[in-house]
Amino acid sequence: MSDRYASFANSVAGHALIKRLGLPDPPRLRRYRPGDPLVPGPVLLDGAPGGRLREPVGKLLAAAGIEQRDAETVTADPTTGRMPLNSALVYDASGITDSTGLRALYDFFHAQARALHPSGRVIVFGTPPEAAGSPREAVAQRALEGLTRSIGKEFGRGTTAQLVYVHPGAESAVESTLRFLLSGRSAYVSGQVVRVGVPPAGTSAAPPADWLRPLDGRVALVTGAARGIGAAIAEVLARDGARVVVLDVPAAGEALAGVANSIGGTALQLDLTAADAPARLADHFAERHGRVDVVVHNAGITRDKTIAKMDAARWDSVLDVNLSSQERINDVLLERDLIPAGGRLIGVSSIAGIAGNRGQTNYATSKAGVIGLVQSMALVLAERGITVNAVAPGFIETRMTARMPVLIREAGRRMNSMSQGGLPIDVAETIAWLAAPASGGLTGNIVRVCGQSLLGA
Numbered sequence: 117m118s119d120r121y122a123s124f125a126n127s128v129a130g131h132a133l134i135k136r137l138g139l140p141d142p143p144r145l146r147r148y149r150p151g152d153p154l155v156p157g158p159v160l161l162d163g164a165p166g167g168r169l170r171e172p173v174g175k176l177l178a179a180a181g182i183e184q185r186d187a188e189t190v191t192a193d194p195t196t197g198r199m200p201l202n203s204a205l206v207y208d209a210s211g212i213t214d215s216t217g218l219r220a221l222y223d224f225f226h227a228q229a230r231a232l233h234p235s236g237r238v239i240v241f242g243t244p245p246e247a248a249g250s251p252r253e254a255v256a257q258r259a260l261e262g263l264t265r266s267i268g269k270e271f272g273r274g275t276t277a278q279l280v281y282v283h284p285g286a287e288s289a290v291e292s293t294l295r296f297l298l299s300g301r302s303a304y305v306s307g308q309v310v311r312v313g314v315p316p317a318g319t320s321a322a323p324p325a326d327w328l329r330p331l332d333g334r335v336a337l338v339t340g341a342a343r344g345i346g347a348a349i350a351e352v353l354a355r356d357g358a359r360v361v362v363l364d365v366p367a368a369g370e371a372l373a374g375v376a377n378s379i380g381g382t383a384l385q386l387d388l389t390a391a392d393a394p395a396r397l398a399d400h401f402a403e404r405h406g407r408v409d410v411v412v413h414n415a416g417i418t419r420d421k422t423i424a425k426m427d428a429a430r431w432d433s434v435l436d437v438n439l440s441s442q443e444r445i446n447d448v449l450l451e452r453d454l455i456p457a458g459g460r461l462i463g464v465s466s467i468a469g470i471a472g473n474r475g476q477t478n479y480a481t482s483k484a485g486v487i488g489l490v491q492s493m494a495l496v497l498a499e500r501g502i503t504v505n506a507v508a509p510g511f512i513e514t515r516m517t518a519r520m521p522v523l524i525r526e527a528g529r530r531m532n533s534m535s536q537g538g539l540p541i542d543v544a545e546t547i548a549w550l551a552a553p554a555s556g557g558l559t560g561n562i563v564r565v566c567g568q569s570l571l572g573a
């Protein structure tokens with residue numbers, strides 16, 4: 117569904133009017149298009165003394181051919197007094213070991229806050245508080261979250277701001293995350309905290325031979341892929357080189373075949389809630405591919421009613437499609453050893469599963485359960501070299517959100533730092549990052565794709 121307000125706001129006359137009236141101003145977001153560079157201009161890199169990330173990040177930027185600037189040498193234009201503009205501000209805060217050291221962040225961002233292009237990127241690196249060497253250090257590192265979340269709300273114009281906690285020893289595992297967060301692929305991801313750990317034994321976060329086709333040779337399953345977000349996920353995984361099996365209910369067979377044909381993939385018509393679905397799914401992969409490297413549990417339904425008015429069938433169907441069927445499928449794929457080391461399980465939760473939502477007790481329960489699945493399975497699956505993460509979309513322009521009452525839909529679109537809804541591609545790009553072989557250090561993460569929605573923030 118098109119966002120007519122955003123189109124109007126991006127016209128010359130419309131922009132002038134909404135500025136005058138003080139209405140939300142949805143910027144045009146920098147989204148990735150094949151052939152785009154990672155960032156359109158220089159990156160300003162700085163850090164507190166003693167940090168672990170500045171040097172490796174500087175090397176990665178250099179290897180990617182990105183022009184770097186140094187906060188110590190960059191100077192304001194003598195006539196305008198302005199700092200030169202950057203595409204990203206990257207700050208290594210891992211050297212900050214107590215709260216007084218946080219002042220370094222003020223000094224850096226106060227000086228550079230205006231030195232960022234529209235759709236700029238702010239990335240702060242830190243140490244996970246639970247891995248800090250002392251309570252003082254843990255406090256300072258935890259405090260970083262307030263800074264990045266506020267910058268996401270403050271800078272506007274399509275800027276995204278993230279905090280990346282890198283576990284000591286995982287410095288070499290940050291490249292896929294750095295690339296994703298700098299690029300236009302993360303256009304609708306902001307205010308997030310990402311944890312990068314040491315990849316499980318026997319696996320790695322080594323860079324792919326080709327960053328444009330990181331999933332070459334991988335086999336992927338995307339459920340609920342006949343339309344909407346699922347179709348976009350299938351397209352992006354195929355673009356990134358995966359052989360994709362798209363799955364949906366038989367009633368959506370025609371649309372599903374269309375998606376499969378457009379990406380050179382295979383269609384599998386299956387109702388996930390059927391008793392024999394896990395076995396049939398496992399048989400399909402065992403016979404055709406011998407394995408499945410990337411499992412994306414995207415299929416989902418809503419059956420909204422307040423709990424007092426909700427019949428049991430609405431509760432049961434939503435819990436079964438959105439949560440229980442995924443558990444049954446995971447169990448069979450794992451029991452039959454069809455997900456090899458290096459495998460990726462990716463769930464699709466929702467900000468409703470974080471914030472709760474009136475009329476959605478069933479949906480929010482199922483989506484909070486997806487978060488529980490990620491958190492409870494991360495350690496267990498690490499022993500097998502498999503990562504498990506989820507995305508939690510906010511308001512995404514699909515048929516699901518087109519069905520909302522108009523006022524709720526408008527509120528959903530505007531109540532975030534981007535003043536607009538996201539697109540299915542935004543969720544798909546985030547999933548592709550989590551699916552990539554180079555993302556071996558990412559497990560147990562819930563990444564919201566919500567433009568920093570105020571709900572549950």
Ligand code: NAD
Nearest residue numbers: 340344345364365387388414415416466509511512514516
């Ligand atoms: P959609 O309704 O357009 O697509 C969902 C797909 O899942 C459909 O093609 C449907 O046929 C399929 N499906 C449903 N039940 C199935 C079953 N039993 N077996 C196999 N396939 C089944 O929805 P969407 O907006 O693209 O959402 C995709 C996912 O993203 C869902 O999990 C949804 O909860 C989640 N999500 C969406 C939004 C949003 O704003 N659109 C926000 C948060 C989360």
